[in-house]
Amino acid sequence: MFQPINVKLEVHPNNGAPYIVMDRFNAKREAYYTIQPGVEMQVAIARFDATWVASLPETAVAIQQQRRAEHIHPAVAENTEAQLGRLKHMLDTGLITQQDFDQKKAQILARM
Secondary structure (H helix, E strand, O other), X not given: OEEEEEEXXXXXXXXXXXXXXXXXXXXXXXXXXXXXXXXXXXXXXXXXXXXXXXXXXXXXXXXXXXXHHHOOOHHHHHHHHHHHHHHHHHHHOOOOOHHHHHHHHHHHHHOO
């Protein structure tokens, strides 16, 4: 089931000043709750008229997840680097195998 959504968009083109436009599109119910003020999403801009935009609501979720991943606490990043450094040292000294290294590395990175 789709629901109509009216959105006010602040467009930031690569080659110009930001501007405001309105768009209306039909979105799945899940997207209706995802698209809140402050959410970023990609838009397609018409070549002949920059005020004609087409929202791409399916990109809103991906961008939110990417933003969350970018905001990793510095202490977590430092701890992860230290753990990976110790793990690499263990591999280099022969304490663990390459398979053990790869497996543990994947576990450490998954916790980020």
